[in-house]
Amino acid sequence: MQLFWRRGYHKTSVRDLTEATRLQPGSLYGAFKNKRSLFLYSLDYYAGELKRFVDAVLNSDEPPLARIRHFFEHLLEETAADPEGKGCLLVNTLLEVPAEDEEINQRVIQALEYVEKRFCQVLTEALERGELASGKDPSTLARLLMTGIFGLRVYNKMHPQREEMDDIVDSLLSVVNA
Amino acid sequence: MQLFWRRGYHKTSVRDLTEATRLQPGSLYGAFKNKRSLFLYSLDYYAGELKRFVDAVLNSDEPPLARIRHFFEHLLEETAADPEGKGCLLVNTLLEVPAEDEEINQRVIQALEYVEKRFCQVLTEALERGELASGKDPSTLARLLMTGIFGLRVYNKMHPQREEMDDIVDSLLSVVNA
DNA sequence: CTGATAATTGAGTGATCGTTCAATAACCAT
DNA sequence: ATGGTTATTGAACGATCACTCAATTATCAG
Numbered sequence: 389m390q391l392f393w394r395r396g397y398h399k400t401s402v403r404d405l406t407e408a409t410r411l412q413p414g415s416l417y418g419a420f421k422n423k424r425s426l427f428l429y430s431l432d433y434y435a436g437e438l439k440r441f442v443d444a445v446l447n448s449d450e451p452p453l454a455r456i457r458h459f460f461e462h463l464l465e466e467t468a469a470d471p472e473g474k475g476c477l478l479v480n481t482l483l484e485v486p487a488e489d490e491e492i493n494q495r496v497i498q499a500l501e502y503v504e505k506r507f508c509q510v511l512t513e514a515l516e517r518g519e520l521a522s523g524k525d526p527s528t529l530a531r532l533l534m535t536g537i538f539g540l541r542v543y544n545k546m547h548p549q550r551e552e553m554d555d556i557v558d559s560l561l562s563v564v565n566a
Numbered sequence: 567m568q569l570f571w572r573r574g575y576h577k578t579s580v581r582d583l584t585e586a587t588r589l590q591p592g593s594l595y596g597a598f599k600n601k602r603s604l605f606l607y608s609l610d611y612y613a614g615e616l617k618r619f620v621d622a623v624l625n626s627d628e629p630p631l632a633r634i635r636h637f638f639e640h641l642l643e644e645t646a647a648d649p650e651g652k653g654c655l656l657v658n659t660l661l662e663v664p665a666e667d668e669e670i671n672q673r674v675i676q677a678l679e680y681v682e683k684r685f686c687q688v689l690t691e692a693l694e695r696g697e698l699a700s701g702k703d704p705s706t707l708a709r710l711l712m713t714g715i716f717g718l719r720v721y722n723k724m725h726p727q728r729e730e731m732d733d734i735v736d737s738l739l740s741v742v743n744a
Numbered sequence: 745c746t747g748a749t750a751a752t753t754g755a756g757t758g759a760t761c762g763t764t765c766a767a768t769a770a771c772c773a774t
Numbered sequence: 775a776t777g778g779t780t781a782t783t784g785a786a787c788g789a790t791c792a793c794t795c796a797a798t799t800a801t802c803a804g
Contacts, residue, residue: 396662398576402792412753413793423792473665482723483661484574487651497724528733531721535734539717543709545660546675555706556713563737566744580762590783591763601762 389430393477396484397427428495434477435499446506452514453565456507456533460557463537467544467553475541504534511564521566529564536560567608571655574662575605606673612655613677624684630692631743634685634711638735641715645722645731653719682712689742699744707742714738 391400391408402423406413420426445459474480478496485492511526520526540553569578569586580601584591598604623637652658656674663670689704698704718731 395664396576398574399662401790403790414754414795415752417793418751475661479720480661482720483653483658486573487723493723500724524737525733528737531725531730531734532737534724535714535717535721535738537717538720539713539715542657542660542716542720543713545665545671546678546712547709552709555703556709559702559706559710559741560713563741579760581760592765592784593782595763596781 389433389477392427392430393434393474393480394472396480398484428492431477431481431492431495431499435495438478438499439502442503442506446510451519452510452517453519453561455510456564457561460536460561463540464550464553464557467540467548468550473545473548475545476537479538479541500534503537504530507533514564521564524564532563533560567611567655570605570608571612571652571658572650574658576662606670609655609659609670609673609677613673616656616677617680620681620684624688629697630688630695631697631739633688634742635739638714638739641718642728642731642735645718645726646728651723651726653723654715657716657719678712681715682708685711692742699742702742710741711738 391404394400395404402413402416405411405423405426406416409416411419416426420429441462442459445462446455448455448458450458478499481492482496482500485496487493508526508530511520511529514520515524515526520529536557540556543556544553569582572578573582580591580594583589583601583604584594587594589597594604598607619640620637623640624633626633626636628636656677659670660674660678663674665671685708686704689698689707692698693702693704698707714735718734721734722731
């Protein structure tokens with residue numbers, strides 16, 4: 389997973405994988421059907437970790453909007469702790485793999501949709517508590533936040549500077565909070 | 567360029583390029599040093615077209631914030647007219663190529679920085695005319711808009727639906743306009 | 745210890761990768 | 775037409791790709 393994350397699916401060779409795992413080709417192919425299968429496992433593992441992270445942050449007992457802010461703060465921390473600039477495996481994969489590859493894209497999109505759904509739930513909660521910016525629709529705002537995550541992921545490759553990204557997050561969250 | 571745009575640099579083979587151009591390998595290598603060189607030319611061509619587009623939209627005689635809105639409307643039109651979901655060659659390249667590849671990344675980042683700079687100039691103009699949301703910094707907002715572009719590019723791969731993207735743009739622009 | 749089973753080895757498969765180059769064809773001023 | 779230059783051809787190169795498999799080693803129940 390680390391290799392696919394760092395270099396992408398196509399640029400990661402089976403040779404790279406055998407060296408990283410210290411498994412000979414035969415052993416690797418004994419454990420996984422082929423390179424693509426191993427990649428699918430990697431995607432699932434990554435998606436599982438993401439789900440656990442999202443649940444942990446968005447299910448706390450804090451006010452809903454504070455939970456969302458914490459999510460983005462964690463995202464910034466994670467980004468700062470990633471000097472290699474790997475970004476997000478799901479986003480990387482979404483851009484690398486052609487749209488026709490449904491087997492891969494379906495997994496990626498499903499994992500991302502879960503995040504959007506949780507965002508939407510938390511925003512609905514905020515709406516019910518009267519804490520949401522007036523006249524805003526939770527599902528639209530959830531989409532905006534997803535766009536924000538994606539955008540930050542890309543922007544970090546352009547300018548990996550913490551302060552700039554902090555400002556972006558502040559501006560972004562001003563939409564839901566105002 | 568179309569091939570690199572559609573499939574990315576690594577997944578585009580020289581064979582693909584010879585078939586698409588109807589040039590034999592020798593001719594192709596007579597015109598360009600190698601595959602990478604042809605890719606760099608493609609990037610430059612794309613960046614040039616982007617620059618012309620940005621200048622055309624952001625230099626009109628309309629009010630500054632209207633120009634920015636038009637930029638995003640054009641972005642949505644372009645996205646809707648791209649059923650293959652190629653997205654943006656620069657964004658795709660930024661995520662595909664490793665950060666260590668300075669020759670490629672420098673060109674991509676430079677082209678993107680130009681867009682951000684023009685955004686910043688237009689936003690400064692809006693500030694001077696008193697049309698900017700109070701207390702907002704043009705350079706920060708320019709970064710937010712860049713993040714918005716990037717985010718939309720990725721979100722379109724997840725949910726290529728015009729209406730959803732329209733809503734996202736409305737929410738995004740509410741930050742600068744409010 | 746023994747023997748059946750499972751895991752590991754690593755050389756080797758054909759296919760495709762990016763790239764080269766001698767041979768051929770096209771071009772064009774004289 | 776002719777000779778010299780330029781462009782094109784397409785077979786072939788070594789390297790690497792994802793992948794296989796017969797041979798070997800490890801495992802472990804009886």
